[in-house]
Amino acid sequence: xxxxxxxxxxxxxxxxxxxxxxxxxxxxxxxxxxxxxxxxxxxxxxxxxxxxxxxxxxxxxxxxxxxxxxxxxxxxxxxxxxxxxxxxxxxxxxxxxxxxxxxxxxxxxxxxxxxxxxxxxxxxxxxxxxxxxxxxxxxxxxxxxxxxxxxxxxxxxxxxxxxxxxxxxxxxxxxxxxxxxxxxxxxxxxxxxxxxxxxxxxxxxxxxxxxxxxxxxxxxxxxxxxxxxxxxxxxxxxxxxxxxxxxxxxxxxxxxxxxxxxxxxxxxxxxxxxxxxxxxxxxxxxxxxxxxxxxxxxxxxxxxxxxxxxxxxxxxxxxxxxxxxxxxxxxxxxxxxxxxxxxx
Amino acid sequence: xxxxxxxxxxxxxxxxxxxxxxxxxxxxxxxxxxxxxxxxxxxxxxxxxxxxxxxxxxxxxxxxxxxxxxxxxxxxxxxxxxxxxxxxxxxxxxxxxxxxxxxxxxxxxxxxxxxxxxxxxxxxxxxxxxxxxxxxxxxxxxxxxxxxxxxxxxxxxxxxxxxxxxxxxxxxxxxxxxxxxxxxxxxxxxxxxxxxxxxxxxxxxxxxxxxxxxxxxxxxxxxxxxxxxxxxxxxxxxxxxxxxxxxxxxxxxxxxxxxxxxxxxxxxxxxxxxxxxxxxxxxxxxxxxxxxxxxxxxxxxxxxxxxxxxxxxxxxxxxxxxxxx
Numbered sequence: 001x002x003x004x005x006x007x008x009x010x011x012x013x014x015x016x017x018x019x020x021x022x023x024x025x026x027x028x029x030x031x032x033x034x035x036x037x038x039x040x041x042x043x044x045x046x047x048x049x050x051x052x053x054x055x056x057x058x059x060x061x062x063x064x065x066x067x068x069x070x071x072x073x074x075x076x077x078x079x080x081x082x083x084x085x086x087x088x089x090x091x092x093x094x095x096x097x098x099x100x101x102x103x104x105x106x107x108x109x110x111x112x113x114x115x116x117x118x119x120x121x122x123x124x125x126x127x128x129x130x131x132x133x134x135x136x137x138x139x140x141x142x143x144x145x146x147x148x149x150x151x152x153x154x155x156x157x158x159x160x161x162x163x164x165x166x167x168x169x170x171x172x173x174x175x176x177x178x179x180x181x182x183x184x185x186x187x188x189x190x191x192x193x194x195x196x197x198x199x200x201x202x203x204x205x206x207x208x209x210x211x212x213x214x215x216x217x218x219x220x221x222x223x224x225x226x227x228x229x230x231x232x233x234x235x236x237x238x239x240x241x242x243x244x245x246x247x248x249x250x251x252x253x254x255x256x257x258x259x260x261x262x263x264x265x266x267x268x269x270x271x272x273x274x275x276x277x278x279x280x281x282x283x284x285x286x287x288x289x290x291x292x293x294x295x296x297x298x299x300x301x302x303x304x305x306x307x308x309x310x311x312x313x314x315x316x317x318x319x320x321x322x323x324x325x326x327x328x329x330x331x332x333x334x335x336x337x338x339x340x341x342x343x344x
Numbered sequence: 345x346x347x348x349x350x351x352x353x354x355x356x357x358x359x360x361x362x363x364x365x366x367x368x369x370x371x372x373x374x375x376x377x378x379x380x381x382x383x384x385x386x387x388x389x390x391x392x393x394x395x396x397x398x399x400x401x402x403x404x405x406x407x408x409x410x411x412x413x414x415x416x417x418x419x420x421x422x423x424x425x426x427x428x429x430x431x432x433x434x435x436x437x438x439x440x441x442x443x444x445x446x447x448x449x450x451x452x453x454x455x456x457x458x459x460x461x462x463x464x465x466x467x468x469x470x471x472x473x474x475x476x477x478x479x480x481x482x483x484x485x486x487x488x489x490x491x492x493x494x495x496x497x498x499x500x501x502x503x504x505x506x507x508x509x510x511x512x513x514x515x516x517x518x519x520x521x522x523x524x525x526x527x528x529x530x531x532x533x534x535x536x537x538x539x540x541x542x543x544x545x546x547x548x549x550x551x552x553x554x555x556x557x558x559x560x561x562x563x564x565x566x567x568x569x570x571x572x573x574x575x576x577x578x579x580x581x582x583x584x585x586x587x588x589x590x591x592x593x594x595x596x597x598x599x600x601x602x603x604x605x606x607x608x609x610x611x612x613x614x615x616x617x618x619x620x621x622x623x624x625x626x627x628x629x630x631x632x633x634x635x636x637x638x639x640x641x642x643x644x645x646x647x648x649x650x651x652x653x654x655x656x657x658x659x660x661x662x663x664x665x666x667x668x669x
Contacts, residue, residue, distance in 0.1 A: 076417065078413075105447065105448050105449070105450050108449050108450070108452050108453070115416065115445070115449070115453060116445065116448040116449050116453070118441075120436070120440050123405075123409065123436055123437065123440050123441060124441070125409070126405065126406050126408075126409025126410045126412070126413060126437070127409055127410075127412050127413035127416065127441065128413060129406075129409070129410045129413055130409065130410040130411060130412055130413020130414040130415070130416070130417060130421075131413040131414070131416060131417040132413070133410065133413070133414055133417075133419075134413065134414045134416075134417025134418055134419045135417060137395070137419060138417075138418060138419075144413070144417075156405060156433070157405055157406070157409060157436075160401075160403040160405050160406030160409065161406065161409070161410075163401055163403070163406065164400065164401060164403070164406045164410050167400075167401055168398075319450070320447075322451070323446050323447045323449075323450055323451040324446065324447050324485055324486050325446070325486065325488075325510050326446070326454060326508075326509040326510055329538065329585040330585065330588060330589075331585055331586070331588065
């Protein structure tokens with residue numbers, strides 16, 4: 001039996017700077033602080049009724065940010081609904097994320113190579129395979145990466161996507177964020193496999209486990225998977241072990257299925273921001289007061305994004321009709337007239 | 345100009361398209377070396393190779409889902425589903441993604457995807473090979489659904505479908521694959537999506553149909569003609585978006601309408617077309633709109649197929665009833 005060790009970088013501090021420069025590590029850290037600030041703000045806005053149901057990524061910042069830093073802007077990012085952190089690094093402004101949480105379809109921006117966040121579970125994984133194949137066929141130096149959770153590994157499309165990717169040696173990365181929970185159902189109820197990474201074996205593709213709260217290890221793992229893909233060595237399934245600190249979404253009450261004490265280590269020494277902060281302090285690139293400054297900057301930044309989103313003009317009926325097809329068919333023209341006639 | 349059956353017309357169209365546009369791919373089960381179970385892709389693999397004529401693993405959601413990614417990524421994939429009865433695992437991809445990505449991305453992502461599949465009954469196929477599931481698709485916003493009934497329309501619609509910026513589902517009536525030949529021009533020509541065809545003009549009654557039912561409609565209409573009754577046969581060719589204008593003007597002219605499909609009756613497209621006629625031509629009607637359809641039973645094993653499928657007797661009876669004053 002193959003062993004499935006959990007890859008870490010920050011455990012070996014002497015070697016870590018050789019893998020990820022202090023400068024890059026600091027940038028990753030800043031964006032992790034920004035993502036947490038953003039999530040906390042969004043939770044507040046939801047309580048105030050200013051945004052709708054929101055899925056925070058609290059606790060998963062290392063995987064979200066570390067992974068996206070390993071990508072090129074030419075890569076296709078195929079996200080699930082909790083991946084606004086990765087989308088942000090890839091080029092989508094938080095303003096758009098806020099708009100999305102306000103019930104507006106706006107999770108994309110300009111020419112950022114990303115699909116809209118997939119809401120159904122795992123159905124977006126085959127898209128990453130197709131995008132990866134398309135990049136390869138057109139001779140582009142790009143990969144496609146799909147983000148999904150542990151629950152997604154139970155879906156048929158997980159199987160179909162990894163199987164297709166293996167058969168066609170697609171330059172794809174499957175980033176599974178094993179955060180322990182699919183709403184209330186623990187990962188032990190998703191599979192009898194001791195790990196999720198070992199599922200790669202059945203598809204003849206590479207599989208790895210990484211400490212998903214070690215941002216530098218996640219960065220390094222995705223970087224290696226990307227290099228494998230681009231050198232035609234095929235796709236990689238990454239199981240990133242992390243923990244969802246918050247609710248599934250603002251509509252969820254986690255006290256129904258887990259104990260407050262379960263969270264204690266994850267909020268403490270396992271917290272990805274705490275861990276990277278300790279490391280950067282040891283490296284001498286982060287002072288004790290720097291975090292306060294970063295938080296303040298992040299709050300300002302996030303507040304600006306919220307103001308910009310709230311200043312957007314109200315939605316109009318035509319926006320619901322005009323992007324269903326490239327050209328609005330007569331029945332939609334008529335239905336729009338019906339709606340607008342009814343409004344007046 | 346060569347006479348071709350529908351399989352030949354589709355095959356020729358595919359060869360021409362592959363020559364003309366290097367982005368075009370065909371992917372599905374047995375489409376490569378085998379040339380497709382109905383031989384629609386005959387010769388493509390030898391000519392264009394396995395990079396463009398792709399035998400995939402046996403998984404409909406994977407085929408359509410991967411094709412969506414290919415389409416977004418700049419290719420022009422044609423996904424083949426071996427039989428419409430096996431489409432259902434792939435419906436999720438059509439419902440949840442193909443039909444929505446343009447809207448969900450506020451127009452930033454388009455999915456120029458063509459999904460082809462044989463559909464319908466009448467050839468004594470094994471169970472679950474004969475479904476007419478078009479209503480699931482026409483009910484889904486963001487998709488276009490076309491159904492040729494002749495070799496000419498098959499080629500012209502295939503060209504329109506591959507050039508369309510939106511996902512198009514291309515239904516190929518199994519019974520018409522090799523039934524009848526006609527002259528089909530060489531090279532590119534298009535039959536516009538969204539335009540019905542008056543297969544036979546008439547002033548006494550409008551008979552609306554598509555796919556293999558057009559063949560039945562023509563047979564019955566010619567029979568009525570011998571008795572001096574002029575039936576107008578309207579072959580819809582596109583089921584989404586419906587050609588409202590063609591339906592309205594034909595029914596306004598004749599004042600009587602029978603709708604014919606082989607899919608089960610309840611929730612079938614005949615109901616939608618009837619409602620459309622109420623909206624656009626009610627005051628012209630001289631008789632209630634009637635429908636002749638399959639029954640609300642699972643498509644039966646073929647020993648019962650002749651009971652299930654609309655036939656000349658059932659159709660003639662309903663037409664006669666609708667012609668009464």
